[in-house]
Amino acid sequence: MAKKFPANRIKTHRVYDVWEIACALGCHRQTVIRWIKAGSLRAETTKKPWLIEGKDLKAFLGARHTTITAKLVLHHCFCLGCKAPREPDGKIADFTQQTPETGRLTGLCPECGALMNKVVKRVDLEAIRAKIEVTIQKASPRLVSRADPRSNVTISHKGQTHGKTQQG
Numbered sequence: 001m002a003k004k005f006p007a008n009r010i011k012t013h014r015v016y017d018v019w020e021i022a023c024a025l026g027c028h029r030q031t032v033i034r035w036i037k038a039g040s041l042r043a044e045t046t047k048k049p050w051l052i053e054g055k056d057l058k059a060f061l062g063a064r065h066t067t068i069t070a071k072l073v074l075h076h077c078f079c080l081g082c083k084a085p086r087e088p089d090g091k092i093a094d095f096t097q098q099t100p101e102t103g104r105l106t107g108l109c110p111e112c113g114a115l116m117n118k119v120v121k122r123v124d125l126e127a128i129r130a131k132i133e134v135t136i137q138k139a140s141p142r143l144v145s146r147a148d149p150r151s152n153v154t155i156s157h158k159g160q161t162h163g164k165t166q167q168g
């Protein structure tokens with residue numbers, strides 16, 4: 001779950017190492033390392049320990065908070081790869097019911113091909129379906145199999161095409 005970190009504890013003119021950031025924010029060191037490796041958090045990584053300027057950390061936390069709270073267009077998903085909201089590739093997505101009121105919308109990022117998903121309300125589903133093609137999946141994807149129970153042959157559907165349109 002995304003969590004809001006106390007950016008006000010970070011001093012703009014200080015230089016931090018990973019450990020200090022983890023302590024200041026109350027998060028795991030690995031989390032900080034992941035931000036740096038993902039390129040989201042700027043750091044001086046040419047020598048150890050890695051050093052992060054307070055202002056860069058503040059900017060990162062600020063941007064992160066905006067991202068979390070920014071309201072996405074209903075049928076858009078947030079791509080973690082691009083760090084931007086995207087309309088699912090080919091305007092197709094899957095909806096998997098998770099609770100009676102909510103479910104997970106899954107689609108592919110048109111820019112980088114990463115799997116994107118977000119939790120949507122069941123009541124919003126019709127509005128989403130007005131924009132993109134949504135396939136309703138059963139609760140457990142494992143149960144959604146077209147394999148004929150009378151045969152032992154496993155049918156692979158990996159190459160499923162969705163009538164993807166050529167971009168030009």
Ligand SMILES: [Zn+2]
Pocket residue numbers: 079080081082083086109110111112113114
């Ligand atoms: Zn992407």
